[in-house]
Amino acid sequence: MELLINLTINGLSTGMLIFLLASGLTLIFGLMHVLNFAHGGLFAWGAYAGVWFYSITSSFTVALIGAIIVGALLGFITERLIIRPVYGDVVPQILITLGFMLVISEMLKVVWGPNQIAATVPPALSGSWEIGDVLIIKYRLFIILMGFLVFGIFYYILKRTKIGLIVRAGVINNEMVQALGINIKRVFLLVFMTGAALAALGGALMAPYSGVIYAEMGMDFAILAFIVVVIGGMGSFPGSLFAAILVGLAGSYMAYYVPDLSLAVNMIIMVLVLIFRPQGLFAVKG
Amino acid sequence: MTILLEINDIHTYIEQYHILQGVSFQAKKGEVSVLLGRNGAGKTTTLRTIMGLNPASKGEIIFNGVDITKKPTYEIANMKIGYVPEDQAIFNGLTVEENLRVAMRKEDEAAMERQEYVLNLFPDLKKFWKKDGGYLSGGQKQMLAMARAFVNEAELLLIDEPSKGLAPIIVEKVMEALVEMKKETTIVLVEQNFYMASQIGDTYTLIDDGKTIQSGLMSELIHDNELQHRYLGIG
Numbered sequence: 294m295e296l297l298i299n300l301t302i303n304g305l306s307t308g309m310l311i312f313l314l315a316s317g318l319t320l321i322f323g324l325m326h327v328l329n330f331a332h333g334g335l336f337a338w339g340a341y342a343g344v345w346f347y348s349i350t351s352s353f354t355v356a357l358i359g360a361i362i363v364g365a366l367l368g369f370i371t372e373r374l375i376i377r378p379v380y381g382d383v384v385p386q387i388l389i390t391l392g393f394m395l396v397i398s399e400m401l402k403v404v405w406g407p408n409q410i411a412a413t414v415p416p417a418l419s420g421s422w423e424i425g426d427v428l429i430i431k432y433r434l435f436i437i438l439m440g441f442l443v444f445g446i447f448y449y450i451l452k453r454t455k456i457g458l459i460v461r462a463g464v465i466n467n468e469m470v471q472a473l474g475i476n477i478k479r480v481f482l483l484v485f486m487t488g489a490a491l492a493a494l495g496g497a498l499m500a501p502y503s504g505v506i507y508a509e510m511g512m513d514f515a516i517l518a519f520i521v522v523v524i525g526g527m528g529s530f531p532g533s534l535f536a537a538i539l540v541g542l543a544g545s546y547m548a549y550y551v552p553d554l555s556l557a558v559n560m561i562i563m564v565l566v567l568i569f570r571p572q573g574l575f576a577v578k579g
Numbered sequence: 580m581t582i583l584l585e586i587n588d589i590h591t592y593i594e595q596y597h598i599l600q601g602v603s604f605q606a607k608k609g610e611v612s613v614l615l616g617r618n619g620a621g622k623t624t625t626l627r628t629i630m631g632l633n634p635a636s637k638g639e640i641i642f643n644g645v646d647i648t649k650k651p652t653y654e655i656a657n658m659k660i661g662y663v664p665e666d667q668a669i670f671n672g673l674t675v676e677e678n679l680r681v682a683m684r685k686e687d688e689a690a691m692e693r694q695e696y697v698l699n700l701f702p703d704l705k706k707f708w709k710k711d712g713g714y715l716s717g718g719q720k721q722m723l724a725m726a727r728a729f730v731n732e733a734e735l736l737l738i739d740e741p742s743k744g745l746a747p748i749i750v751e752k753v754m755e756a757l758v759e760m761k762k763e764t765t766i767v768l769v770e771q772n773f774y775m776a777s778q779i780g781d782t783y784t785l786i787d788d789g790k791t792i793q794s795g796l797m798s799e800l801i802h803d804n805e806l807q808h809r810y811l812g813i814g
Contacts, residue, residue: 455680462670462681469668472630473682473727474656577672 295426300545306433308541309440310502313495314514315521315533316447317488323464323528323577325481327376328383330390332492333515334397335371337508339364339493340500341401344412353415357497364493367397368486376485377478394512401508409507412500436498443491444534451530460484464528464577520563526573535575580607583735583765584629589638589648591628598624599635603791604784606735611757611766613780613797615773615811621789622769623665626737629767630662631655642735657684661728665739665769667720671713675704675723678712682727690731697726700756718749725756735765742772750775773813777801785810 318332339360346352346359375393379385413419414432421430451457463470463480471477499514500506521540525532540559548555566574584606591599599621606612614622627633629640631652640648647655656662670678679697683690698705701722707715715723721741728736741757742750750772757779760766770776776783780797787810800806807813 455686458673458677458681462673462677465670465672466668468632468652469664469670470681471652472632472656472662472664472668474653474684474731476651476653 295428296549298427300549301542302429302433302437304542304545305440305538306436306502306541307544308538309436310495310499311514311517311521311540312440312534312537313443313498314492315518315525315537316443316530317491318518319522319525319528319533320460320464320484320530321488322522324460324467324484325376325380327380327386328390329371329376329488330387330515331371331375331393331397332390332488332518333511333513334394335364335367335489335492335511336496336499336514337398337401337506337511338367339496340412340506340510341405341410341496342493343497344410344500344506345405347412347415353418357494360493360497361490364490364496365486367493368489369482371489372482372485394515398508398511407508409505412504412506414501418501432501436502439494439498440534443494444530447530456480456483517559520559522573523563524566524574526576528577529573529575532573532575536573580609582606583608583643584767585639585641586625586629587639587641589625589628589635589640591624591633591635593624593633598633598789599628600789601638601791602628602784602786602789603638604794606765606767607782608765609761610781611761611768611779613776613783614767614769614786615776615783615800616786616792617810617812618771620786622786623739624789625786626662626664626739626767626769629655629737630660659732659734661731661733661736661764663721663724663728663736663738663741665743667724669712669715669720669723672711674709674711675707675715676709678723678727679730682730684731693732694730697730700729700759701726718745718752721745721749721753722756725753725760729760729764733764735767736760737767739769740771741768742770742775754779773807773811 314332314336318329321327321329342363343356343360347356371393375389379389418432418435421428451461459470459475459480463477467477517540521533521536524539525536539562543558543562544555547558582605586602586604589599589602602621602625604612614625616622624633628635631650635648639646642658647658670681673681679694703719704723704726707719712720712723725741741753745753754775761779768776768780777797782794783797783800784794785792792810
């Protein structure tokens with residue numbers, strides 16, 4: 294039983310990190326119809342920024358806030374310079390965002406060097422609790438709580454505020470939103486910056502979790518995030534949470550029980566979803 | 580009567596296709612101007628061009644004395660121009676309430692009074708207030724689309740085929756609503772249903788192959804059987 298609980302906590306914490314990356318990705322795709330392959334690079338920048346801010350301030354709160362700000366600024370630059378000229382053109386979008394992903398990953402090496410950098414768990418969040426035979430690692434629980442907190446905040450914004458309503462309407466039909474007098478390009482920019490900030494937050498949380506950071510780390514997680522977006526339904530925020538947890542748990546259980554399948558399981562889930570429910574589990578009603 | 584909207588020789592391309600090849604007409608304040616023509620004549624593209632959704636490559640669109648030809652769609656909408664597209668473009672995943680709220684520029688007391696007034700025009704919507712737009716019937720979706728365009732004060736409404744695909748009894752309701760809306764605003768209406776168009780239209784513009792063929796008073800067209808036959812396939 295304790296094994297199952299530990300695997301579940303591992304799976305949930307991994308799932309929450311994927312969720313932070315995928316939630317921005319799904320909103321960006323749903324609203325702007327942009328496949329942003331550079332999203333993983335923003336995740337890696339968040340990890341580096343978080344580690345850097347932590348190294349100079351020793352405050353994990355400052356590290357997280359700093360990473361969010363860096364992510365949002367990078368999101369601003371990416372949307373304005375890279376994405377905006379290719380709205381509506383899928384092939385150029387893929388090429389330019391993939392290229393930009395490589396550029397910003399290499400930029401990390403320019404700024405912080407080519408070697409891996411160690412990341413430590415802040416003292417307040419290090420260690421574990423023992424409840425019976427179950428060992429609960431504090432930092433993993435923290436990641437799970439952060440994931441649910443972010444989901445709660447954004448769910449509230451999307452459901453209860455005017456800007457959230459505009460974003461949801463834009464995901465359904467952004468042309469009509471413009472015809473109602475709303476400057477959709479501003480909404481695009483806001484959503485892109487928010488998605489980038491969430492990715493950066495995910496990266497900053499990931500750094501102490503994995504213990505080391507490296508420039509290419511974003512690509513590994515970006516692939517999982519894309520799988521989550523497809524499983525959850527493009528444009529669906531709750532869908533990305535559900536699918537991220539599913540992917541996290543499946544990876545965690547399989548890594549223990551059927552290690553040979555641990556990498557393939559997420560692909561298998563995605564293929565099954567594409568066969569039986571191609572619009573995703575939580576498809577946005579058009 | 581003051582001219583509110585003036586369309587001068589607009590040309591519009593959609594991808595490589597030259598859809599509008601010289602459409603011109605005027606809409607006078609307080610009137611219903613009806614765009615008539617066969618399927619594919621360019622009526623819908625004309626409305627979309629006015630809204631900036633398919634911008635004109637040539638010609639000019641003057642609204643209230645301001646050239647809006649090159650303005651972005653949201654700026655055009657904010658000049659108090661409401662738009663009801665042919666497919667209604669209801670936000671299916673949002674409730675009826677949210678569909679109206681997303682359109683409302685303000686949410687103060689005056690805006691709520693306005694919303695109440697609009698809901699009185701379309702009382703069916705009240706019954707489905709908390710239901711998703713996707714749950715509504717075709718007629719109810721049409722009413723919601725019209726209510727959404729009218730929930731802010733509109734100086735001009737562009738309405739594309741409001742009777743399309745609706746049962747006759749629903750068409751009657753839509754017509755009644757249009758008559759009420761006409762008392763308060765100017766309407767440019769695209770309509771295939773000539774009976775409906777002739778009942779509420781003050782003027783008409785015939786469009787064929789992307790060009791204006793003729794404009795005039797609706798009362799004249801009603802008696803011009805040859806024109807009706809040639810361009811509308813009636814009789």
